[in-house]
Amino acid sequence: MPEEQEITRTIKKKINNTADFFKKSGYMSSSRPSVGWFCTYTPEELIIAGGFTPVRIFGRNKISRSESYFPINFCPYVKASWEGFLGDSRDFEGLIFTNSCDGMRRFFDIARRYLNDVPSHLLDIPHLKNKESLDFFAGNIKDTKIFIEKLRGKKITGSEIENAAAVVNNKRQLLKELQGFIRKFPHILNISTYYKIMELALVSDPESFLDDIRKYLDFLKKVTDENSSHLKTDLKKYPPIMIIGSFIAETKLWEILTEMDVRLAFDDLCTSGRYFENPIKLDKSKNLIESIASGYLNKPQCMRMADLGFKFSEIKNNIINNDIKGVMFMGLKFCDTMLYPFSTLKKELSDMGIPVLYLEIEYNNFSEGQIKTRMQAFLEML
Amino acid sequence: MGVKDKIKNNIRNNISQRYIKKLLGILSVKPLLYTYGNTFPSKADKYLNIFTIESLKKAYSDNKKPVSYGSIFLPYEMFHALGITPFLPEVMAGFTAGLGLTSQTLKEASSKWYSQDLCTFHRSASGAVELDLFPEPEFIITTNLACDAAQKSFYIDSMKYNIEKNFYQIDVPYHNSEKSLSYLTAQIKNICNDICLKRGEKLNLNRFKEVINLSNEFRKWAIKANNLRKELINYPPYYNGLNFVLPFHALAGTKEAVTLYRQMYVEFKNYLDKKEGTDTYDNRPVKRIIWLHLKPYYKSEIFYILNRENYRVVFEEINHVYWPELDPEKPFESMAKKMLSHYLSGSIENRINMIIKAAGDYKADGAILFSHWGCRQSNGGARIIKDSLKEINVPTLVLDGDCVNRNNSSQGQAKTRLQGFIEILKS
Numbered sequence: 001m002p003e004e005q006e007i008t009r010t011i012k013k014k015i016n017n018t019a020d021f022f023k024k025s026g027y028m029s030s031s032r033p034s035v036g037w038f039c040t041y042t043p044e045e046l047i048i049a050g051g052f053t054p055v056r057i058f059g060r061n062k063i064s065r066s067e068s069y070f071p072i073n074f075c076p077y078v079k080a081s082w083e084g085f086l087g088d089s090r091d092f093e094g095l096i097f098t099n100s101c102d103g104m105r106r107f108f109d110i111a112r113r114y115l116n117d118v119p120s121h122l123l124d125i126p127h128l129k130n131k132e133s134l135d136f137f138a139g140n141i142k143d144t145k146i147f148i149e150k151l152r153g154k155k156i157t158g159s160e161i162e163n164a165a166a167v168v169n170n171k172r173q174l175l176k177e178l179q180g181f182i183r184k185f186p187h188i189l190n191i192s193t194y195y196k197i198m199e200l201a202l203v204s205d206p207e208s209f210l211d212d213i214r215k216y217l218d219f220l221k222k223v224t225d226e227n228s229s230h231l232k233t234d235l236k237k238y239p240p241i242m243i244i245g246s247f248i249a250e251t252k253l254w255e256i257l258t259e260m261d262v263r264l265a266f267d268d269l270c271t272s273g274r275y276f277e278n279p280i281k282l283d284k285s286k287n288l289i290e291s292i293a294s295g296y297l298n299k300p301q302c303m304r305m306a307d308l309g310f311k312f313s314e315i316k317n318n319i320i321n322n323d324i325k326g327v328m329f330m331g332l333k334f335c336d337t338m339l340y341p342f343s344t345l346k347k348e349l350s351d352m353g354i355p356v357l358y359l360e361i362e363y364n365n366f367s368e369g370q371i372k373t374r375m376q377a378f379l380e381m382l
Numbered sequence: 383m384g385v386k387d388k389i390k391n392n393i394r395n396n397i398s399q400r401y402i403k404k405l406l407g408i409l410s411v412k413p414l415l416y417t418y419g420n421t422f423p424s425k426a427d428k429y430l431n432i433f434t435i436e437s438l439k440k441a442y443s444d445n446k447k448p449v450s451y452g453s454i455f456l457p458y459e460m461f462h463a464l465g466i467t468p469f470l471p472e473v474m475a476g477f478t479a480g481l482g483l484t485s486q487t488l489k490e491a492s493s494k495w496y497s498q499d500l501c502t503f504h505r506s507a508s509g510a511v512e513l514d515l516f517p518e519p520e521f522i523i524t525t526n527l528a529c530d531a532a533q534k535s536f537y538i539d540s541m542k543y544n545i546e547k548n549f550y551q552i553d554v555p556y557h558n559s560e561k562s563l564s565y566l567t568a569q570i571k572n573i574c575n576d577i578c579l580k581r582g583e584k585l586n587l588n589r590f591k592e593v594i595n596l597s598n599e600f601r602k603w604a605i606k607a608n609n610l611r612k613e614l615i616n617y618p619p620y621y622n623g624l625n626f627v628l629p630f631h632a633l634a635g636t637k638e639a640v641t642l643y644r645q646m647y648v649e650f651k652n653y654l655d656k657k658e659g660t661d662t663y664d665n666r667p668v669k670r671i672i673w674l675h676l677k678p679y680y681k682s683e684i685f686y687i688l689n690r691e692n693y694r695v696v697f698e699e700i701n702h703v704y705w706p707e708l709d710p711e712k713p714f715e716s717m718a719k720k721m722l723s724h725y726l727s728g729s730i731e732n733r734i735n736m737i738i739k740a741a742g743d744y745k746a747d748g749a750i751l752f753s754h755w756g757c758r759q760s761n762g763g764a765r766i767i768k769d770s771l772k773e774i775n776v777p778t779l780v781l782d783g784d785c786v787n788r789n790n791s792s793q794g795q796a797k798t799r800l801q802g803f804i805e806i807l808k809s
Binding site: 070071073101108112337344 | 500501533538561565569759764765
C-alpha cells in the first residue's frame with residue numbers, strides 16, 4: 001500500500017509539473033506577430049491563416065490606472081485587460097473585440113479612442129441562431145478577414161484557412177482529451193494544472209502548443225496505462241461537480257479546488273469547454289467562411305445569446321450526462337450576462353435536486369479565505 | 383396630505399394587482415381623469431398624466447386586446463399596428479420609485495437571487511413581476527438596444543409566464559449598414575407575421591401605414607417642440623422633460639402622442655413668446671444644461687437646486703428625435719432604420735456626435751450625465767463623453783446615483799457635487 005501511494009505521488013508530481021512538458025508554449029512564445037482577442041466567438045482560424053498568433057487577453061494586471069477610464073461597478077476583466085494596454089505590453093499587431101456584452105462594447109470604444117498605436121476591430125456577433133443570423137454572421141466574419149488582411153498587407157487564401165482550421169480543430173480535440181483525463185483521474189491530475197494548460201492553449205503559438213500537448217497527453221496515456229492497477233481509486237470519494245461561469249481565470253481559485261477532494265466532471269467556461277467544444281466542420285457545400293460562422297454560432301452557447309432557455313437545457317443535459325452532483329456558478333462581478341440568468345438557473349437546478357454554489361469573482365482581487373470556506377462547506381454538503 | 387400623496391400611500395399599503403386595477407378603473411373615468419389632469423399647471427404634464435393612466439388602464443384591463451411587454455427602445459409603431467397594448471416594465475420600475483414601492487420590489491428581487499449589482503430598473507421590474515403586480519402578457523418583445531439587461535430580465539419574465547414561445551428578441555446589429563438593415567428588417571417583419579399567425583389574424587399593411595403616418599406626425603411636433611427649447615428658458619411650472627419617457631417611446635404611432643407633443647409645442651411657444659427668449663430670467667443670467675441619461679424618479683433635490691440657481695435643463699438626450707422620417711410604404715424597413723439610427727446603438731461615437739451637436743444647438747453651458755447604478759452601457763462611456771465635451775469647452779458632471787433606489791443614492795453627496803459643478807460654471 002505505501003508503495004502504491006508512493007508511485008501515485010511520483011506520477012502526480014510529474015504530470016502536474018507542466019513546465020517539463022510545455023516548453024515551447026507560453027505568452028509571446030512565437031516569432032510570429034500576435035493578434036489579441038477577447039471572446040470565444042472570435043474565429044482563431046482567420047488569425048492563424050493571416051500568419052499571426054492568436055493571443056487571448058487574460059488581463060493579468062492589477063487594476064489601477066484603468067479605474068479612471070471605467071466606472072467603479074464595471075467588468076473587472078475589462079479593466080484588468082485595459083490596465084495591460086496602458087502599460088508596456090503593446091505587443092500586438094491588432095486587437096479583435098466582439099460586441100459580446102455592454103462591457104466589451106465600451107472597452108472597444110475606449111481602445112479606439114485612447115490606444116492609437118494598435119489597430120482594433122469589432123466582430124459583430126448576432127444574438128440569434130437561425131438562417132438569417134448565420135448569413136449575417138458570415139458577412140461579419142468576412143469583415144474580420146479583411147481587417148486581418150490589412151494587418152498582414154496580403155490576402156488570405158482558402159488553403160491557408162483550411163490549414164488553420166485543421167490546426168485549431170486539432171487543438172480542440174486534444175483539449176477534449178485532456179478533459180477526459182481530469183474526469184477519470186481526479187486524484188492525480190490537478191484542476192490547477194488543467195486550467196494552466198487551458199490558458200497555454202489560449203495564448204500560445206498554436207503549432208508549438210500542439211507539439212507540447214501531444215507529448216503531454218502521450219505521457220499521460222502511457223503512465224496511466226502502465227500503472228493502471230496502482231492508480232485505481234474509488235471515484236465516489238470525489239463528488240463530480242460542474243463549473244459554470246464566464247471568463248474565470250483565477251489561479252488561486254483553481255489551487256483551492258485542487259486541494260479538495262472533488263472531480264471536475266464538466267465545465268462551461270470561456271476558458272475551457274466553450275472554447276474547445278464543437279470542431280469546425282468544413283462543409284464542401286458551403287464556403288469556408290460560412291462553415292466557420294456555423295461552427296462558432298453553434299458552439300456551446302454563451303449566456304449573452306437571446307435564447308436562454310436553450311442554454312439552460314444545454315446545462316441540464318450536461319448535468320445529467322455527466323452525473324453531476326453539484327454546480328459551482330462563478331460569475332465575474334458586475335457581469336450582467338451571468339448575473340441575470342443565475343436567479344432562474346438556480347431555481348431550475350434546484351428543481352432537479354442539484355445544489356448550486358454561487359461565487360462572485362472579482363478579477364485579480366481574490367478573497368481566498370472566504371471562498372475556500374464556502375467551497376468546503378458546499379462540498380461537505382455533497 | 384394632498385390627494386396625490388393619499389393615492390400613493392394607499393398603493394403602498396395595498397400593494398396588489400387587484401388594487402392597481404381598481405385604482406386605474408376609478409382614475410380613468412373620463413371626467414375624473416380630466417379633472418385630475420387639470421391639476422397640473424403644465425398642459426404637457428396634463429396630457430402626459432392622462433395618456434399614461436389611459437395606457438395603463440388598457441394594459442391592466444381584462445379585455446381581448448393582448449398585452450405585450452416591451453423594452454424601452456423598440457419601435458412601438460409595430461405594437462399599435464398589430465393592435466397590441468404595450469406595457470413597459472422598465473418605465474414601470476420608474477413608477478415604483480415614484481410611488482415608493484421599490485423597497486418591496488427590490489426586496490422580492492433579492493430574495494430571488496437577483497444581485498444588487500444589477501440595474502435597479504430591471505431588478506425592481508423583476509421584483510414586481512414576481513409579486514404579480516404587472517398584467518400578464520401574451521407576448522414579450524425586447525432588444526439588445528441599448529443594453530444587455532432587458533434581453534435577460536425579459537426572457538426570465540417569459541419563463542415565469544410560460545410564454546417562451548412568444549418571446550421575441552430583436553437583434554440590433556452593431557454597425558449601421560445595408561447588411562444590418564436587411565437583417566433587422568427581416569426580423570421585424572418575421573415577428574409581426576408570427577404574432578399575426580398566433581393571433582389568427584392577417585397582417586394589415588393599411589394599419590401599418592396609418593400608424594407610421596401618426597408616428598411621423600408625432601415626430602414633427604416633437605422636433606418643433608425641441609427646436610423651441612433651443613431658445614426657451616422660461617418653462618411651465620414643474621415641467622421636467624425626463625418624465626416623458628413613456629409617451630416618447632411607447633405612444634409613437636398613436637393619436638395621443640400627436641396631441642401631447644402638439645400641446646407641448648403650443649405651450650412652449652406661448653412661454654417663449656412671453657419672454658421672447660432672452661438669456662436672463664428674473665434679471666439673473668440663466669445657464670443651460672444638457673442632461674444625459676435619466677434622473678431619479680423618487681423625490682430628489684437635484685432639479686430644485688438647479689432651478690434655484692437659475693440653471694435650466696434645455697435638452698435631455700432621452701427626448702432627442704434620433705430617427706429619420708418613416709416611410710409608410712416600407713413600414714418594416716422604416717422601423718429597422720429607426721432602431722439602427724439610435725444614438726445608443728453601436729459605437730459610443732454615435733452618442734457623442736449627437737451630444738456634441740446638441741451642446742452646440744442648445745448653447746449648453748454644461749452637461750450632467752446621471753450615472754445610474756448598474757447601467758454599464760451608459761456609464762462605461764462616461765470618460766469618453768467627458769473628454770469629448772471638454773474638447774468643445776463644455777464641462778461635464780458625472781453625477782453618481784440611482785434612478786430607482788433612493789437607498790442606493792447619497793443625496794448629500796449628490797448635492798455637494800452639484801453645487802461644486804455650479805460653482806465651476808459660474809466662474
